[in-house]
Amino acid sequence: MTELVNVRRALLSVSDKTGLVDLARVLARHKVELVSTGGTAKALREAGLEVSDISDLTGFPEMMDGRVKTLHPKVHGGLLAIRDNQEHAAAMAEHGIGAIDLVVVNLYPFAQTVARGADRDEIIENIDIGGPSMVRSAAKNHDYVAIVTDPEDYPALIGALDEGGGATPLGLRKYLAAKAFAATAAYDSTIALWFAIADQGEIFPPALPLTMTLSQELRYGENPHQQAALYLPTGPHSSGIAQAEQVQGKALSYNNYNDADAALELVAEFGGEGPACVIVKHANPCGVARGADLVEAYESAFACDTVSAFGGIIAVNARLTREAAEAMTQIFTEVVIAPGADEEACEIFARKKNLRLLLTGDLPDPARPGLSFKSIAGGYLVQTRDNGRVAREALKLVTRRAPSEQELADCLFAWTVAKHVKSNAIVYARDGSTAGIGAGQMNRLESARIAAWKAEDAAAKAGWDQPRTIGSAVASDAFFPFADGLLAAARAGATAVIQPGGSIRDEEVIAAADEAGLAMVFTGMRHFRH
Numbered sequence: 112m113t114e115l116v117n118v119r120r121a122l123l124s125v126s127d128k129t130g131l132v133d134l135a136r137v138l139a140r141h142k143v144e145l146v147s148t149g150g151t152a153k154a155l156r157e158a159g160l161e162v163s164d165i166s167d168l169t170g171f172p173e174m175m176d177g178r179v180k181t182l183h184p185k186v187h188g189g190l191l192a193i194r195d196n197q198e199h200a201a202a203m204a205e206h207g208i209g210a211i212d213l214v215v216v217n218l219y220p221f222a223q224t225v226a227r228g229a230d231r232d233e234i235i236e237n238i239d240i241g242g243p244s245m246v247r248s249a250a251k252n253h254d255y256v257a258i259v260t261d262p263e264d265y266p267a268l269i270g271a272l273d274e275g276g277g278a279t280p281l282g283l284r285k286y287l288a289a290k291a292f293a294a295t296a297a298y299d300s301t302i303a304l305w306f307a308i309a310d311q312g313e314i315f316p317p318a319l320p321l322t323m324t325l326s327q328e329l330r331y332g333e334n335p336h337q338q339a340a341l342y343l344p345t346g347p348h349s350s351g352i353a354q355a356e357q358v359q360g361k362a363l364s365y366n367n368y369n370d371a372d373a374a375l376e377l378v379a380e381f382g383g384e385g386p387a388c389v390i391v392k393h394a395n396p397c398g399v400a401r402g403a404d405l406v407e408a409y410e411s412a413f414a415c416d417t418v419s420a421f422g423g424i425i426a427v428n429a430r431l432t433r434e435a436a437e438a439m440t441q442i443f444t445e446v447v448i449a450p451g452a453d454e455e456a457c458e459i460f461a462r463k464k465n466l467r468l469l470l471t472g473d474l475p476d477p478a479r480p481g482l483s484f485k486s487i488a489g490g491y492l493v494q495t496r497d498n499g500r501v502a503r504e505a506l507k508l509v510t511r512r513a514p515s516e517q518e519l520a521d522c523l524f525a526w527t528v529a530k531h532v533k534s535n536a537i538v539y540a541r542d543g544s545t546a547g548i549g550a551g552q553m554n555r556l557e558s559a560r561i562a563a564w565k566a567e568d569a570a571a572k573a574g575w576d577q578p579r580t581i582g583s584a585v586a587s588d589a590f591f592p593f594a595d596g597l598l599a600a601a602r603a604g605a606t607a608v609i610q611p612g613g614s615i616r617d618e619e620v621i622a623a624a625d626e627a628g629l630a631m632v633f634t635g636m637r638h639f640r641h
Contacts (some may be wrong), residue, residue: 113195113281114255114280115275116284118138118278120141121146122215123145123162124215126219131215132154137273139160139161141276144210144447146162146164147164159212188203188206189209189211216245219238219555229482246260246291257285258287274302299441303320304316315493324343326342330362331365349475350472351372352371356469358469359442359464360464367445367626370392370393373395373531374396376427379493380527380531381428384401385409386401386403387401387427389426395550397420397548398544400544401524405429405432405434416548418563421443426448426449429449429450433453440462441465451470462544479498499530499636508622508630515607518607520542522632524607525538528540528545534589535549535550535555535588536638537549537559538562539580540586541583557594562602578640583607585607587609588639588640589638590617591614593619597629606628608629608632612633613637
C-alpha cells in the first residue's frame with residue numbers, strides 16, 4: 112500500500128463536462144499525460160490542451176457507435192495492475208501496458224434520459240458499460256489509482272495534486288474509491304428499477320435495489336439520543352418536502368420533516384379546489400379547512416383545535432399573502448409550507464427568526480404511484496402508496512335517507528382528511544372545515560368521543576353557541592365494527608356518515624343509522640394509517 116502515488120497518466124471520459132477543462136489544465140501543469148475519448152477529447156482539444164485518443168492507447172479504433180472503446184486489456188490492465196507485484200509488472204512489460212494513475216469518469220445520463228421522456232431505444236443507449244467497468248477497476252485498485260466520479264471532488268483532487276507535487280494521497284484515494292462504488296451501485300440500481308418497474312411493469316420485483324444520496328445530517332432523530340439524516344433518491348422521483356426551498360429559519364429537524372410531509376401530503380389533496388389550510392401536530396392534522404381565501408381557511412382550521420396548533424406545522428395550497436402571513440404569525444409555529452409567497456408575506460415571516468418557511472413550487476400529486484417502506488426487525492414492509500380516492504358517483508347509499516348536497520360535500524371533505532389521520536380515525540366536518548378529529552385510539556368509539564369532546568372544547572374557547580359537530584358529517588377511516596361508534600357520532604350532532612362498510616355487522620349499523628335519522632354512504636375503500 113503506497114501513501115503517495117505520482118500521477119503520470121490520466122484517463123478522462125465524462126458526460127458532465129463541468130469543471131473538466133480547469134482540471135485538465137492543472138493536470139497538464141503537473142506534466143500528466145492526458146488520454147481521453149470522443150466528446151471529452153474534443154472538448155479538451157478545443158481548450159488548447161494536448162490529449163491522446165483512447166485508440167492511441169489500445170491500438171483499436173472506437174467502434175460500434177462508441178459502444179466499444181475502453182473495454183480493452185491495455186485500459187483495464189493499466190488500471191488493475193498491482194505496481195509492486197513482480198508478475199503484474201512482467202505482464203505489463205510483455206504486453207506493452209502502461210499504468211494509468213488517475214481516472215476521471217462520470218457515466219451516461221441514464222436517469223436524466225428517462226426523466227425527459229425519451230423512447231426506449233434512447234434509454235437503452237444511455238446505459239453505460241465501459242464507464243462503470245473503468246470506475247470499478249480503478250476503485251478496486253485504489254492503492255495505486257485515483258478515481259473521480261463527481262465534479263464536486265475536482266477541487267479536492269486539485270488541492271491534493273498541488274500539495275503533493277502531482278501525487279495523490281492514500282486517504283483521498285480511499286474516499287474516492289468508496290464514492291465510486293456508491294456511484295456505480297446507484298447507477299445500476301436506477302437501471303434495474305427502470306427495467307423492472309417501468310419497462311416490465313412489475314410492482315414488487317424479485318430484487319429491489321434502492322439507493323439514496325445524503326442530503327444532510329440532522330441534529331438528531333425523533334429523540335435526542337437518536338441520530339438522523341435526510342437522504343434523496345438517486346433515480347427519477349417526484350418532488351416533495353425534501354426538495355422544498357427553505358427561505359428562512361433554523362435547520363429542520365427529523366420531526367419537522369416528518370410533520371411537514373404529513374401536512375403537505377394532505378393539503379395537496381385540495382390542490383385545485385380553492386384555498387385550503389392544514390395544521391398538523393405530531394404527524395396528525397389538528398385542523399383542516401377550505402375558505403374564500405387563505406386567511407379564512409387558516410382561521411377556520413385553527414379554530415378546530417387552538418391548543419394543538421401551538422408549535423404546529425401549517426401547509427396551504429395557494430400563494431401566501433401579507434394578510435395570511437399576519438394571521439399565521441399570531442402564535443408560535445414551527446414550519447409554514449406553501450407553493451409560493453409574496454414578498455410582503457416573506458417580510459412578515461422574517462420577523463419570526465426561528466420559523467421555517469418552505470416553498471415547494473408545485474404540490475405533489477396525491478394520485479401519483481410509488482412505494483412506501485417501513486423497517487421491521489429483520490426486514491422491510493413494502494406497499495404501494497395509498498393514492499386511493501373515492502369519486503362521488505362511486506359512493507353507495509345504504510340508509511333510507513340520502514344525504515343533502517351539503518352533507519355529501521362535507522362527507523367527502525371529512526373522508527379526505529380521515530385518510531391522513533392515524534387510525535383509528537374519526538373526523539367530523541361541517542361547511543368545508545373540520546369540527547373535531549379523533550386519532551390513534553385503540554378503538555373507534557374512543558376516537559368518536561375524543562373528536563366530539565374536542566369540538567365542544569373548541570366551541571367553548573370560541574364562544575360559539577354550539578359545537579360545529581351539530582349538523583356535521585362524520586368520516587371513519589375503516590368500518591364501524593359495532594353501532595356504538597356511530598351512535599356516539601349521532602349524539603355529537605352528526606347527521607351524515609361516510610365509512611368503508613364491510614363489517615359483518617353492517618346491517619346492524621345501517622339499522623342504527625336509520626333509527627337515528629342519519630344518512631350514510633359506503634366508500635368500499637379503507638384508509639388505515641398506522
